[in-house]
Amino acid sequence: MSKLWRASPLTYGALIAAGVLSIFPIYWMFVVASRSSDAMGQLPPPVTPGDNLGANIARLFGNTDAYFLAGLINSAIVAITVTVSVVLFSSLAGFAFAKLRFRGSNALLMVIIATMMVPTQLGVIPLYMLMTKFNLNDRLPAVILPALVTGFGVFMMRQYAGQAVSTELIEAARVDGCGTARIYWNVVVPALRPAAAVLGLLTFMTTWNDFLWPYAVLNDPENPTVQLSLRALSDGYYQDMSQVFTGTAIATLPLLLVFVLFGRQIIGGIMEGAVKA
């Protein structure tokens, strides 16, 4: 590995340019969020933070069109529920595919990989009809239920379990009379923990971000996810941009927080998945 090409000043220059482009829109979002509403009409556009953030936050949470607090709470409920479920079911299925022998396992795994390629977003119309039938429209279960499992999660856990879970340990546990359920809990879960964390983070971020399906099925303005609150703010008749940007900044904050704390693991997960997929 020591034979990597040396980085020239030009390399750093290009990387700095890429970095500025990457960060600037996010930075500027916080700048506008901290200014008064006339910041939008100024040329040159302001690029340094102001001192109006507190007032903007107060107006945002007091906005009677956006239901921003409800949106935040709903998004937290949805994202956390989905994350727990995806990690649990993916680790169970990944363990079964990697370490247990059963009839049809190869074919079933192929089905799971194929589901990753299917644009399921195109099924929203029958999904909407289904939710109407079960009277779940405008309610959070309509958003949660379809997201409870992902083919990506199962595949990722299966890849990781194949190398991280010791077959000898499983066999030893069997000899000691452990059933598969106890093996899962006592042997597999501890070994899968790092991959489960990455899967959890990725799932949380995807779910927090989800827009199309919640937009279709949650039509009650008083019961939005945070992304729908943003839509309501952005589509409002009067456009108070510093308030809208305060909303976008707050909606982005949990994601940035997760990234700052666990960025290294997330990058590792993306890059490992790339080599294996």
Add this chain to the structure above:
Amino acid sequence: MALQLDARPPATPASGRSRPARTGRLSRIDAKYSPYLYIAPFFVVFAIFGAWPLAYTFWVSLHDWDLLGSNPTFIGTDNYTRLLADGDFWHSVVNTLGIFVISTAPQLLLALWLANLLNRQLRFRTGWRMTVLIPNVTSTAAVAIVFGVLFGREFGMVNWLLDLIGLDGIEWKSDRFASWVAISAMVDWRWTGYNALIFLAAMQAIPRDMYEAAAIDGANRARQFWSVTVPLLKPTIIFCVIISTIGGLQLFTEPRLFHSGTNAIRGGPLRESQTLTMYMFENAFAPYYNFGYGSAVAWLLFALIAIVAAINVLIIRRLGAGARPRVGQRKGAAR
């Protein structure tokens, strides 16, 4: 499938006869059937909320089916016939393909270049990787709103910068092609760094001695990049192209929130940047709730995704169909 569990029940060890035969039978049943229990949640949930809706979309598309759905009438392929004669539909097809082309090609090239930069001896390695990935972890809706302002006509920063260097401002929202460019910029901003990391991972799997051999043969760095790196990356590039195709042709959140107000679902007053998914949404949900027509749009979009993905793969297979040693090795690793 390397090591496998022995499915036989464990040979009862020293405990002798103290354990009744029932336990043995139970553990045999456990070993044989419990795997199905563990994979069942995925298949049950996917069948109900993933596979069935997609298939049923086709059935709905053959009907005149409205919100109440009390009495859907079977009308055969009428929805499709109408759709093929629908100017707004074709308009959105062109928009979707246009945005897809002008976003994907630069995005993958930039990602390759960025990965090549990151694949060097760098200070703050993790820091650079995190920096290029940040756009990918932001809220799509939030970013779409921010870009909508950056590309504003009067006070947008992009037009201000254009003005600084002496160019005329551009009508980013009401000019069709300009709106494609703005939306593509948004998509690329989000995905270039992500794809760069995937390419970087694949680059790191290329053995160093291949570059040494190329250098001995007199290939300079640029030549090494195009003759060694890119051909060896081909499986990864195909993977990224397929993923970008599936995602790019279903583009919705970015163009929807780039615009605001009552015309937003149309992508502007004259449908300047309405994508196919937006057109499906406009027909299928509030206020029209024309499920049958919307479903027909969904199926044609599905067909379009399949066709474009196939064309892309063919093109990339063609490009530099020559040297590609060791590709099989990486594929083999995925089993």
